[in-house]
Amino acid sequence: MPEQPDRKLWFGFAPGVGVGDVPGILSGVEHADRAGLDFFTVSDHPYYGSRLEAYAALGLLLGRTRDITGLVTVTNLPTRPVPLLARTLTTLSALSGGRVVLGLGAGGYWDDIVRLGIPRLDPAAAVRALDEAIGLVRALAGGGGPVTFEGEFSQVTAVDPAPVPAPLVWTGSVGPKSLAVTGRLADGWIPGNAADWHSARFRESRPLVDEAAASVGRDPATIATVFNLPARITDAPVTNPRDPSGRWTGGSVAQWIEELTSAVLDHGASGFVYFASGDPSGAVGLARWAEEIVPAVREAVAKG
Template identity: 40%
Template sequence: MHPLPLRPPAMLAQAAASLDILSHGRFELALGTGGYRDAIASMGAPRLTPGQAVDALEEGIAIIRAAWDTDAPGGIRHLGERYRVEGAPRGPRPAHDMGIWLGAYQPRMLRMTGRLADGWLPSLSRYRSFAELGAGNAVIDEAAAEAGRSPAGIRRLLNLDREREPWQLAELALEHGVSGFILMARDVRAIERFAAETAPAVRELVAAGRSPPPPDLLPHLNATPHHSNATPHRWNAAPHHPSATPRSKLRPPPNALPPQPEGHRCPQNRERRRRPRGREGRRWPPCRRRTTGCGSAPSGSGTNPPAPPGRPPTRIAATPPGSRPPDGT
């Protein structure tokens, strides 16, 4: 993410294209108006108001795209209020169709993203909850449609200030259309762990979330919710915007899986027996390892849920209330 006021747009376009050529088409350009105005002014750049900075960014995007368009005749010519370029040579051409991503938060910047940008790159730390991304997506989609662009053509990315659980990132991908995550970390071990463990797990969860629900679970998905405030099943929820995929299947509601016999204890995590009573009157919280085939649920009657495809079913024996399961189960 580069604050545009620190470099003239024509020179920034040449530098970005050169890096893209040297990296064999692996460079993308992310721009911002420059939120740290005092630091920018201390380096000799002009001090702009927020409105002036947005105007300058819009002009800068036009200059950068003109610099990359080596097929156009003549040099770059732009006579704007913030930038003036008169006959500067075009090029070099990037090694691939390089996009311009914008770090936008306010409505005017979000609308510019929908009209002119190739991607939206906010930081998750600026939002209090994941749901706030939906409001920004809606503004971008509306502006893109008004400009005659497809909202699905605008890539959604996200800066991460710290490591997140794979299911959280998969939910952002499935519900809000986020297709790329950038971990801002100085710890080399955190970056290696993110690449070696988190990223493959997120890809696996997203692939599972985009597949249709198993046929043997459909009767349970259509069952009546266990309480009046139950949220709709994620399988049946509509996607947020055209670039999003159907809702995540990462954490189905409790009634999406058949309940276990009375007194069931999950043998895969015995420490959970020391925890207090779960919410909504459940005797034991659902097992965190539901995806392995255990699928422990609130006390009741029923059978174990089917194991995922490719895995043998896990046999769980019911134990009377107050008794301990035998070792090795």
């Protein structure tokens, strides 16, 4: 993919969502905000009692920060009525000054989802629901006249849109049909299973996003690719910074800088999420990420 030097780069932080990890989550997100990171993410698995509910956590964390954007990666769509999800997003946006992105998925843990009393959707229906949800969330934002919508999965009658701009939408699409939805409608894509820029998943999936975007007259380069990185930041260089499958597992600060700069300039990456839960160095790892790696990658990319 050719370099797009004018596109925004996103550098994020995932603090975890364990109920027992609350002090570290709060301090980590506050540190990320002070250090100038672009966003933080929380996962959405409401069927697990040991984890924080995603949107309650998102609201509190946005309230404790000043500049950083928050998103749920990715919102478990089957568990949330779309009109209410739209209201949640516009409310958080209004309260935070627009610091919200909608991360959205079709739902991937159906054996757990149905334990909440939610009817199971087959894969094709789940993708149709994703497509429909993106349009309805956007319709219920930005002001304007009342919205009436008779969809397959959601129906609203004469509902006033919130006078708040619709958020950016990043999907966690995996299959060909959901990747096509991303290409037609979304602003960004987060490859699943922590796939990175050298993975077969990325190489095989991103062209499907691009083809779908082009089919509706969109510039594929405007759709961000944001990679999850559950990897270590080590004290010294490592001999093998990738596992046997080829996935990035981390290394020294210098190795991270070189690798992420190449990911942007040579492979079209638009953003990265550093996972605290994937690095035993904890707060030290976050400091290295936010204060050493990210500024250096930004500088290197600016120089080309």
